[in-house]
Amino acid sequence: MSWQQKIDAALAARRSANALRRRTTVDQGTGRWLTFSGRRYLNFSSNDYLGLSQHPQVVRAWQQGAERYGVGSGGSGHVSGYTTAHRALEAALADWLGYARALLFISGFAANQALIAALMTKEDRIIADRLSHASLQEAASLNPASLRRFAHNDVGHLARLLDQPCPGRRLVVTEGVFSMDGDGAPLAEIARAARDGDAWLLVDDAHGIGVTGEQGRGSCWHQRVKPELLVVTFGKGFGVSGAAILCADDVAEYLLQFARHLIYSTSMPPAQAQALRASLAILRSAEGDERRAALAARVARFRAGVRRAGFAPTASHSAIQPLWVGDNLRALALAQALRDRGCWVTAIRPPTVPAGTARLRLTLTCSQRTEDIDRLLEALHDAGQ
Secondary structure: OOOOHHHHHHHHHHHHHHHOOOOOOOEOOOOOOEOOOOOEEEEOOOOOOOOOOHHHHHHHHHHHHHHHOOOOOOOOOOOOOOHHHHHHHHHHHHHHOOOEEEEOOOHHHHHHHHHHHHOOOOOOEEEEEOOOOHHHHHHHHHHOOEEEEEEOOOOHHHHHHHOOOOOEEEEEEEEEEOOOOOEEHHHHHHHHHHHOOOOEEEOOOOOOOOOOOOHHOHHHHHHOOOEEEEEEOOOOOOOOOEEEEEEEHHHHHHHHHHOOOHHHOEEOOHHHHHHHHHHHHHHHHHHHHHHHHHHHHHHHHHHHHHOOOOOOOOOOOOOOOEEEOOOOHHHHHHHHHHHHHEEEEEEEEOOOOOOOHHHHHOOOOOOOOOOHHHHHHHHHHHHOO
């Protein structure tokens, strides 16, 4: 098979399964409204849960940072790209979350890949929740360490896998809030199983940080768990982008020596780090509490009304509210029917989710209003008919 035949065959297979991914060029994709081709839609596809991407203080902090530092960092943090803005953000994150150190990364994907690549060897074993994020699954699959997957949130299965002999070290991997189902992990039980199995715990809390717990400190803090490795990302609750690894001091020093994604990548712009500090200040304030309360109210209203719209509510109490459809073509048709009614919703299909579990992935934010949730519920009822 030639290169062209390989590409043509792969694309044809996706098309025949109604699973071909496409990018949509929107004029505005965050906030209450999404604008596409001159038309406004109520936005139910954004991860900007607390509406901080457009917050005046965050925007102003980025502008001031750009005026002071420029729009780029100019290099790796090991060369010339680590500024006072980066250092201040790392210190603030470590203090907020109760860790000795924080290390900044350009994305959550890079942070997860860097961690697993730097830590694991062929004698070691990764034991990951079956529904862990693609960045974790890919890093584990490409790593020379052996990989075992435990059934989603099944602590008993995890414990049995930890009981199996392993010549090296073991790393348990899970998420705080799962990105496609919106449900949370039983972190206290998982941490206990990892500790009993003499394993370290890595938690990716991309969708919990900023949103869950006191001051938005996330899923681990809320469940009184302190994993050896905590990954937080800034594209959701923080409203910006990037990520950080929280860890002990000696682990941070180790990663500074061996985490290639950190060593050989241009660091995030200092202006971005400054904007993230502004976002963190809001998360820790009374305004942050108000925004989290508003989001919780939107989630509660949606869950109370979704059954009347003809859909079964899921176990998720997070901002992520999936509605399972099953068939790819039906999920696409239902998403389009909602857009025709002024609600921008995205259909998620395999391979992002398992075959036969295509769904609408609705995300709720504090930027939405009560009448927006009611309009979505009405549109779901009409489209579902």
